[in-house]
Amino acid sequence: MRSSHPLLYTAWKQLIRAYLIAMVISLAIGLMVIRVGFLSPERLFDASTQRIASVLPAFELGIRAGLDLGLLLFGWNLFGAFATISFLYTAAFFNPDHMGMPPRRLRRIFCGSRKMKLLCHLPGCSKIKVESLRRLYVWLMVPLLGIILLGLESGLQISTGVYLHGSLMAAVAPLLAHGLIEIPIFILAGAVTFSAHLCIRKAVQRNQTQSVFQKLDAHRKAMPIRTIAWSVIGGLLVAGLVEAHVTPRIMQLLG
Template sequence: MLQAYLISLIISLVIGALLMKAGLVAPETVFEASTRRISHALPVFNLGLRAGVDLGVLLFVWNVLGALANLSFLYTASLFNPEQLGLSPRGLRRIFCGSRRMKLLCYLPGCSKIEVESLRRLYVWLMVPLLGIFLLGLESGLQVATADEINGSYLSAAVSLLPHGLVEIPIFTLAGAVTYSAHLRIRETAQQNLTRTVFQTLEVHRKAMPIKRMIWIVVCGLLLSGLVEAHVTPYLMRSI
């Protein structure tokens, strides 16, 4: 997972730098694209700040919600089991299992071999955290490229990302790896359309996962990175 982040970061860094240096895209446009995801949370951040909540705590809550969402993909995977459609919540299970073939995500690597629609959807579902890590890497690469274009140095980008990123990025990759490891476990059996075996394997994998320990690691790590991003990073930025 960390490798996926680094690869996507390098790709977006190179592409972003080339586009800006060629004058095809303004740095402001690139920066806006790299921060669009978090911009949706800015109104909530502003409300929290006006209420006196520490910025580090707000960043911590935002990041924890994202990390726990990554973990949740594994623990909601059973909703795709077509043999349990009669269990509660029935409506949600019917939506997850589906009946129509996915139009876009079915072209992800390995999907073409899966004939059972619920397995195909499960296969993609367990890949979502990996796609999220790719997105995070793309955003980071564009931010680094923008900082270099505006300030003429990669130092400011490194200072803005590294202090908290050294903790935050590994934590996010850990959370994503929990779900993606399940994807790797069931990939071959899903491609063989062995529905019952897939969900039995998932159940064993889920029970073997030390989830409580991982949640503690995620929470403590993201609390540290949030406080560093709110209080240490701005100080370092003012110092350069």
């Protein structure tokens, strides 16, 4: 990855760094909040797992139908990873010069006609004058925001685990079992889109519309997407099976 597609490797490293920083900050905040008694560990844990809790009813239906929990987790994670990758392939809809091409309605929605003032406050957006480029710039930043959220959730889960299980090792071990595979794979999927953000960032801030979409098209065509897709599928399959069948045993051993 480093030699064949350096921007992909750079994006992957930056997302790893963002995840770790977010996790450490969240861990420190979680420990402090629990220690001062502002929130109980149970309530904080519920807050940190709210996203996965929303799909538990679907998992329960699948288990009742005889599906393996590991495969259900694999399907859920794969959907998220491929959705993240798809941001690169829908980025062309922001090209204002192609608004007459199908799907026209979707392109009009993506390009927009009104200035989204909220986007102007995001890092790097203040220099962007073309609305469609500003939206594209943020669109390709979504994986970074998602990875930061994942890091925040991980930090909160570890901080609550310290109090609920009595030790840092017991709190970290369940996450390490599948996280050593799942999180880097998620970040690889995010790097596919975020690398495009790095590729066009300077051209976007210079408001060079034609140059932006030329760079984006070349970047997309050079992406080794088949190799990445199979890596994501294989990695998330292993991670799902480990999370379903190995992690519970580790938690039982740790008490």
